[in-house]
Amino acid sequence: xxxxxxxxxxxxxxxxxxxxxxxxxxxxxxxxxxxxxxxxxxxxxxxxxxxxxxxxxxxxxxxxxxxxxxxxxxxxxxxxxxxxxxxxxxxxxxxxxxxxxxxxxxxxxxxxxxxxxxxxxxxxxxxxxxxxxxxxxxxxxxxxxxxxxxxxxxxxxxxxxxxxxxxxxxxxxxxxxxxxxxxxxxxxxxxxxxxxxxxxxxxxxxxxxxxxxxxxxxxxxxxxxxxxxxxxxxxxxxxxxxxxxxxxxxxxxxxxxxxxxxxxxxxxxxxxxxxxxxxxxxxxxxxxxxxxxxxxxxxxxxxxxxxxxxxxxxxxxxxxxxxxxxxxxxxxxxxxxxxxxxxxxxxxxxxxxxxxxxxxxxxxxxxxxxxxxxxxxxxxxxxxxxxxxxxxxxxxxxxx
Amino acid sequence: xxxxxxxxxxxxxxxxxxxxxxxxxxxxxxxxxxxxxxxxxxxxxxxxxxxxxxxxxxxxxxxxxxxxxxxxxxxxxxxxxxxxxxxxxxxxxxxxxxxxxxxxxxxxxxxxxxxxxxxxxxxxxxxxxxxxxxxxxxxxxxxxxxxxxxxxxxxxxxxxxxxxxxxxxxxxxxxxxxxxxxxxxxxxxxxxxxxxxxxx
Numbered sequence: 001x002x003x004x005x006x007x008x009x010x011x012x013x014x015x016x017x018x019x020x021x022x023x024x025x026x027x028x029x030x031x032x033x034x035x036x037x038x039x040x041x042x043x044x045x046x047x048x049x050x051x052x053x054x055x056x057x058x059x060x061x062x063x064x065x066x067x068x069x070x071x072x073x074x075x076x077x078x079x080x081x082x083x084x085x086x087x088x089x090x091x092x093x094x095x096x097x098x099x100x101x102x103x104x105x106x107x108x109x110x111x112x113x114x115x116x117x118x119x120x121x122x123x124x125x126x127x128x129x130x131x132x133x134x135x136x137x138x139x140x141x142x143x144x145x146x147x148x149x150x151x152x153x154x155x156x157x158x159x160x161x162x163x164x165x166x167x168x169x170x171x172x173x174x175x176x177x178x179x180x181x182x183x184x185x186x187x188x189x190x191x192x193x194x195x196x197x198x199x200x201x202x203x204x205x206x207x208x209x210x211x212x213x214x215x216x217x218x219x220x221x222x223x224x225x226x227x228x229x230x231x232x233x234x235x236x237x238x239x240x241x242x243x244x245x246x247x248x249x250x251x252x253x254x255x256x257x258x259x260x261x262x263x264x265x266x267x268x269x270x271x272x273x274x275x276x277x278x279x280x281x282x283x284x285x286x287x288x289x290x291x292x293x294x295x296x297x298x299x300x301x302x303x304x305x306x307x308x309x310x311x312x313x314x315x316x317x318x319x320x321x322x323x324x325x326x327x328x329x330x331x332x333x334x335x336x337x338x339x340x341x342x343x344x345x346x347x348x349x350x351x352x353x354x355x356x357x358x359x360x361x362x363x364x365x366x367x368x369x370x371x372x373x374x375x376x377x378x379x380x381x382x383x384x385x386x387x388x389x390x391x392x393x394x395x396x397x398x399x400x
Numbered sequence: 401x402x403x404x405x406x407x408x409x410x411x412x413x414x415x416x417x418x419x420x421x422x423x424x425x426x427x428x429x430x431x432x433x434x435x436x437x438x439x440x441x442x443x444x445x446x447x448x449x450x451x452x453x454x455x456x457x458x459x460x461x462x463x464x465x466x467x468x469x470x471x472x473x474x475x476x477x478x479x480x481x482x483x484x485x486x487x488x489x490x491x492x493x494x495x496x497x498x499x500x501x502x503x504x505x506x507x508x509x510x511x512x513x514x515x516x517x518x519x520x521x522x523x524x525x526x527x528x529x530x531x532x533x534x535x536x537x538x539x540x541x542x543x544x545x546x547x548x549x550x551x552x553x554x555x556x557x558x559x560x561x562x563x564x565x566x567x568x569x570x571x572x573x574x575x576x577x578x579x580x581x582x583x584x585x586x587x588x589x590x591x592x593x594x595x596x597x598x599x600x
Contacts, residue, residue: 012577013570019550026548056573059526060545065437067447072429075447079425082451083458085418 010046015053025057070358074334077360082304084311139194141167141175144187151194162186176202179224190218193234195347196367198326203228207248210237210324213345234344235267237324240281252276255287255303255310265321272340276301277320285310326367328374332360335385338378339396346371353397357385405471414461421458424470431547432478438542439482445489449481456481469553476557529579537572544569 015021024032040046067075079085139151143162154160154169161167164182169175177188193199193211201209203223211217215234221227228243231251240248242261250257252268255276262281268274276285277300285301286292287310295301300315322329328341335357343350345367361383365374375387375394386399406427413420429450436446453474457464467473530538536558543549543557555565 013566013573016544016573017551017566017569019548022544022548052577056576057545060541062438062542062546065434066430067433067443071447075429075451076425079451079454079458083455085421085458 010049012049012053012056015050016057021053022057025054068358074358077334082311084313139173139192139197139199141188142190142192144189145184151199173197174200177204177223179204187222188219190216192216196345198324198367205243206241208239212236212323214347232266232268234269235265235323237263237265237321239263255285257283257285259283265317265324269340269344273305274303275320277315277317279317279321322364323367328363328365328367330361330363330365332362334358334360335383335396339394342371342374342378343394346374349393351393351395353395355398357383357396357398359384405469408470410466414464421454424457424474425454428471428474432474435475435542435547436478436482438539440486440489442489445485446482449478449485452481452485453478472549472553472556475547475549479557525580526576529576532575532579533572537568537575540565540568541572 020032021036024036036050040050141149141151143149143165145162147162149160149167151169151173154167156169156171159166159168161180161182163184163186164179165186165188166178166180166182167175167188168178173194175191191199191201191209191211193213193215195214197213199211199215201211201217203209205223205225205228207228209217211232212235215232215236217230217232217236220229220231223230225243225246228246228248229251230249233252236250238248238250238259240259240261240263244260248259248261250266252266252274255274257264257266257276259281262283263279264281264283265277265279266275267277276283276295278295278297280297282294282296284292284294287303293301293310293312295312298314298317299312300317300320301310301312303310316331319329319331323341323345328338328345330338330341336352338361339350342348348371361378361381363381365377369377371394378385379387384398386397388395388397406424408420408424409417432450432453433446436449437443440446457474457477530541533541539558540554543554544551549557551565551569552562554569555562558565560568
């Protein structure tokens with residue numbers, strides 16, 4: 001901008017393209033004001049061009065799309081989780097109703113862990129009508145000779161012998177699998193836990209498995225001194241007896257966990273991130289694509305999505321395996337995580353209406369409550385979630 | 401107007417200082433979200449793209465060179481994530497992304513309504529003029545007028561040359577001026593009190 005001629009040739013386009021000009025119009029400062037007024041005083045022929053450019057810049061408005069603070073926080077938490085970063089401190093919602101329930105049920109607390117008497121509780125919601133769910137409802141053992149033992153048919157303290165397979169029901173939902181005398185070679189093909197209950201099983205080598213509600217464990221080949229292989233759908237907690245000669249291998253989808261002796265948890269649900277959480281010992285996780293990963297106690301390997309690279313992070317293991325102690329455990333969890341536990345336990349699908357509830361939920365609730373009670377508790381604790389049952393599914397909304 | 405950009409301690413960020421990450425997120429979330437919502441009314445898709453962006457930004461930080469402008473870097477990376485998501489969503493044809501994608505930036509309905517009530521014909525005409533622009537023209541206008549990006553920034557962001565950016569902007573501005581009728585600008589100036597600054 002040296003000569004008057006150059007100024008004369010300046011157009012609206014030039015001014016709009018000029019960062020200093022744009023800045024002056026949008027965020028004027030005394031300094032910029034003085035500068036541009038000075039220029040205009042020197043070159044009055046520019047005035048109409050400046051006016052038009054200014055007007056265009058000032059009038060050009062756009063709709064603003066603003067997220068709510070809650071959404072911003074929810075996405076932030078998701079990012080932190082997926083990126084394997086430290087979890088931000090969560091807002092805890094007081095669980096008034098839960099405390100009332102505890103009083104009603106005469107529960108006692110010992111060092112922060114809720115102990116309770118499990119009261120007779122099959123889901124009473126009439127949602128378990130579909131054939132698949134009915135088949136899984138009672139749980140059972142499927143044998144290689146084609147026979148099926150339903151848990152409901154076994155009496156506590158009894159033993160069933162099929163060939164050389166001996167299966168004892170020590171108490172409700174606690175099976176012991178042993179090899180014994182028998183004329184024919186039989187083995188357990190798979191074990192299914194009931195909907196709304198845990199199944200605790202001891203394997204022939206003394207290793208123990210807990211299956212969460214509606215989970216299936218398939219034994220591959222004969223489980224013995226030469227081979228310890230299985231796969232899992234749902235969630236299982238494994239307490240493995242050390243045997244350096246025979247690795248204990250659990251497949252979950254495309255992944256496989258190999259251990260010698262240890263305690264770990266695998267969650268393998270189709271609609272939630274798959275996880276492997278280690279409590280003790282050492283496990284190696286193979287997942288097909290990249291190098292096997294070794295995780296340490298207190299760590300969790302998590303696949304944020306199907307086919308995604310796994311992330312290893314430190315977790316609160318007590319929270320992860322709370323289900324094994326027959327409680328729902330929520331620690332500043334999003335509604336989706338809460339309802340995953342609820343849906344899994346009661347064997348009910350969960351769907352969402354927009355907008356989704358955003359408040360984070362914290363608390364411990366015994367598995368023994370019915371679905372109706374559970375939903376009432378969740379609504380009552382001050383969460384913004386609202387539930388209704390529609391077509392055999394739980395519909396989650398904010399109630400608005 | 402969001403001309404803000406920030407500089408961060410890149411070494412500390414690469415070393416894993418999450419507070420820096422939090423600061424970047426808090427600074428840019430709103431503007432990126434707003435930008436993303438101009439492409440689509442699908443808010444979940446926008447949220448997912450923001451999530452993709454920040455997760456990658458954190459995970460890949462060690463292999464990134466410090467960008468000269470964090471804002472430019474994040475906008476460009478976010479635009480790519482948006483396009484990936486939109487592509488997956490089947491909203492436009494990948495082969496000719498150029499003119500196929502939706503850029504729905506329009507003057508705020510509130511501004512138009514107020515203008516209409518006050519019979520500020522200019523504002524209504526401006527709103528109409530915006531609808532005559534192509535998606536790319538609207539995006540360029542948005543990036544310039546709303547986000548305050550320079551022409552070279554816009555070129556980088558939209559993957560075109562600086563020369564093409566000047567052309568794109570010039571054509572957009574001419575379309576708007578034509579719709580408004582160039583002669584009537586001066587009449588409107590009385591309303592917007594332009595003179596207060598210029599005549600002192």
